[in-house]
Amino acid sequence: xxxxxxxxxxxxxxxxxxxxxxxxxxAAEVRIRTWVKNDHPDARxxxxxxxxxDAGGHVLQVLTxxxxxxxxxxxxxxxxxxxxxxxxxxxxxxxxxxxxxxDIRDAGVIVDHxxxxxxIREFKWDSESNRLILNGEKVIIHGSNxxxxxxxxxxxxxxxxxxxxxxxxxxxxNHNFMRTAHYPQDPAIYDFCDRHGIIVIEEVPN
Numbered sequence: 671x672x673x674x675x676x677x678x679x680x681x682x683x684x685x686x687x688x689x690x691x692x693x694x695x696x697a698a699e700v701r702i703r704t705w706v707k708n709d710h711p712d713a714r715x716x717x718x719x720x721x722x723x724d725a726g727g728h729v730l731q732v733l734t735x736x737x738x739x740x741x742x743x744x745x746x747x748x749x750x751x752x753x754x755x756x757x758x759x760x761x762x763x764x765x766x767x768x769x770x771x772x773d774i775r776d777a778g779v780i781v782d783h784x785x786x787x788x789x790i791r792e793f794k795w796d797s798e799s800n801r802l803i804l805n806g807e808k809v810i811i812h813g814s815n816x817x818x819x820x821x822x823x824x825x826x827x828x829x830x831x832x833x834x835x836x837x838x839x840x841x842x843x844n845h846n847f848m849r850t851a852h853y854p855q856d857p858a859i860y861d862f863c864d865r866h867g868i869i870v871i872e873e874v875p876n
Contacts, residue, residue, distance in 0.1 A: 672716055672739070672774055672876035673708035682744055685785045686768055693792035693805070697753035700788065703773050704747045708739040708868035709745075717775040718747045722754070722788075724768055759805045759819040760789030782790060785863050802869075811869070812846030814839075818855040829858045836862045849873065 675684035687703040700722060708714050720733040723743045724805050733749045758766035774782040793804045814837070836859065839845050844871045848863065849871045863870050 671781075672714050672776045673707055673709070674774060674802045675705060675707045675744070683746065684769065686772055686784060688786050690788075690790050693695070693757070693759070693790060694760065695756070695805075698757040698791050699753055699754055700731070700768075700790070701769070702747075702749045702751075702770055702772070702786075704749070704784075704876075705744060706737075706739060706747065707744045708741060710794060711741055713738055713740050713743075714776055716745070716776075719765070719773045719799040720749055721771040721773070722751060722768060723784075725758070725766055725772060730768075741800045754790070757782075757790045760791040760867075761804055761807075762809070762869065765789065765865055765867035767864055767875060784802060787800070800875060804869075809869075810847070812842075813845040813849070813868070815849045815851035816855070817851055817860075818853070818859070827848045827855065827856075832856055832858055833862060836868075840866045842866060847871075 675716040677684045683705045684821055689701045690698055691701050692857040702720050704718055706716055706718065715736060715738050717734065717736045722730045723826045733751060735747055735749060737745055737747065760766055760811050770786040770788050773780050791805055793802065793850050802811060807867055819825055820831060833852060846867060847869045850873050852873045853875050854872055860870065
């Protein structure tokens with residue numbers, strides 16, 4: 671009953687929102703916003719323990735904070751890491767992923783766990799050159815739209831067929847960009863893109 675609600679809706683926030691407000695080759699900061707819901711009939715003293723882990727599974731930092739959440743309450747936890755020295759920067763050529771583990775404790779017992787991927791990178795759009803700037807370097811975007819469908823299967827496409835499609839997309843076509851036309855797609859697609867260096871523009875469900 672004390673948990674991180676999935677995603678969010680027009681009524682409430684949910685999940686985690688992980689950003690990198692300061693990034694350079696020398697150091698990076700990570701900001702983690704986490705929403706916790708209390709469905710108990712009474713208030714709960716909630717402890718959020720956030721662990722930053724590198725790709726090798728080594729713990730880099732542990733952030734801990736406590737808050738009292740009223741019954742039926744939804745509370746945002748806002749944490750910022752200490753600088754991570756010499757971070758591995760995410761790019762299509764080097765898609766290095768850290769992991770953020772979020773543990774909710776109630777009276778010392780872990781009652782919920784949430785895992786978020788993290789690619790540390792800095793990006794902006796240069797309107798003068800009409801180019802994406804990623805980690806201070808211009809990126810030539812080459813990719814396409816992708817529909818989540820297959821003949822005779824429609825949207826009920828199995829994950830293995832999605833991943834075959836994505837391997838073709840990345841390895842044979844050498845794409846580094848994808849737009850999900852015209853809706854959010856299977857979570858396996860975003861996991862693949864994170865791990866294989868594909869920049870994604872996700873369409874809202876419409």
